[in-house]
Amino acid sequence: MKDVAARAGVGLKTVSRVVNGEPGVTSDTAERVQAAISALGFRRNDSARILRKGRTASVGLVLEDIADPFYSALSRAVEEVSRLHGSLLFTGSSDEDPEREEQLALAFCARRVDGLVIVPAAGADHRYLAPEVRAGIATVFIDRPPLGIEADTVLTANAAGAREGTAHLIGRGHRRIAFLGDSPDIHTAAERLRGYREAMADAGLPVDPSWISLGPTSPERVGAALATALSGPEPVTALFCGNNRVTVAALRRLRTFDRPVAVVGFDDLEFADLLSPGLTVVAQDPAGLGRTAAQLLFARLDGYPGPARHLELPARLIPRGSGELPPT
Amino acid sequence: MKDVAARAGVGLKTVSRVVNGEPGVTSDTAERVQAAISALGFRRNDSARILRKGRTASVGLVLEDIADPFYSALSRAVEEVSRLHGSLLFTGSSDEDPEREEQLALAFCARRVDGLVIVPAAGADHRYLAPEVRAGIATVFIDRPPLGIEADTVLTANAAGAREGTAHLIGRGHRRIAFLGDSPDIHTAAERLRGYREAMADAGLPVDPSWISLGPTSPERVGAALATALSGPEPVTALFCGNNRVTVAALRRLRTFDRPVAVVGFDDLEFADLLSPGLTVVAQDPAGLGRTAAQLLFARLDGYPGPARHLELPARLIPRGSGELPPT
């Protein structure tokens, strides 16, 4: 910028005015400055600008894994809202590791992002964010609630969704329904299990412990759990899967049995309609989650001073065939 | 930092030393400084640090749509390599709009990212990047080659892959094979069409223009093209799809016919094995693309001075059933 000023034979501030489209420059000098700018290939250094202005026009997004379609859809929505507000987006994957979540969040804060959208890693304690929040960095938690801090939150109605999905199976005549879920220390997994239990209880149905399996989303564990639930004199006739990865693992394993088993999965799959039968799901709205969270964030940045808001988005049952199979 | 220095009763530079773990501080004073830091909730301002040091330890990634599983897998790989090199990642989706691509890339550059990984939008002219490249911002193009600039590139062997996929169908006895692809101004689409044509020519098979359709990836267009190719006295018996979105649209439409049609798709689908029959694909390696591109980028940042490198990753045929159906 100094160089541009020198070359155009004007003061530093005049260049600044031209670069930022501020008034108070004759079109004559503006032109000279523009010429110098393109001659030198000058580009304003936003780091310096940020340092001076305070606001960085950037947002940090910490999630579990950007490669997961659920989170990538969410990410896109956050990006879109950010763009409308003139902000750029940092993204980082925590891999469900609280330490990495913290490193990422703090690294973003050190870059002085204006705000943070965080999908909490299982077991993470968010008190580490207290100094940043006090320093004015707006923070919204998404998909799961934070621990040890009060902040805006956007969640899916997990329990209600699981309840609806399970009730759907019960409505089709199933009485023995397995629940295959994620690790119980993940909030969403626990909530979905709760919904399942509620639906069973509502229908006066007992739940055999052997029908329930929670744990890491490995094909081995899911496969073994499925085999257990399908064995014995009174095997389950239906299956409720706690998330998309479990659903896929279960479907793969299910093909090795030649018994028809009804399936309802939590989370939609992109091509669920192409399977035979089509996969019935309780669909979340990842884009809706991302959009809503980003809107809450920018509301804060625009000065909304109220207490923390806690929003919940409904999950939607989409019948496609697999959840409508009768018991055998 | 000033405040910390005051509270600890030391000089500014000493605080800087402690914060950065530099030697030359007695553990005694270091402790006092640490105490002041946590008392004040101090966090170093990386914007200022960046301004001074030159390197920002951040990378910008511009792609078509982070919500697309292909790109989100790629993004994750770039992120992983960046993390190993201590860099944070900006992501932005261009939506295949050259103008947005430019805005994003320049915005990242204005933030002084150390490097840029770009999936060029169709038709984008990359001469706009010349000043940035001259200013030393390392740039790697991925998935598609850039226009009007010489830089490191990582591509999939699109033509070879399409050729192999088409040859696979020919090997199964098909002689009339449709090609449904993306817009011809997208480099990958054009390359894949070329591979298809080569395979047909190699086998001495004619190609009827009505078998080929290029254009936007809308279900309507794909469906109509498919209907055309499947009509008339000599309908195609097999189908080569130019990308995952086309494949999905085609599979959906195909279900409305009750004729078995062999299908090979370019790009893997996450649950391709769960379809019936399983979907045969020519799979790219999105994570490999991302990883390789990021590695080239950091090689540059670590001082590699050589001429631009152009790498090509192979595509891999994965037979799963749909591509092994015989002609009818």
Next chain:
DNA sequence: TTGAAAGCGATACCAT
């Protein structure tokens, strides 16, 4: 309309 000088929060260099 224009520009000189101060300052944003850190680091680098050179004294002490």
Next chain:
DNA sequence: ATGGTATCGCTTTCAA
């Protein structure tokens, strides 16, 4: 071992 001071590139303030 410690600290003062110039500096990074820009915006802000105020005077011309």
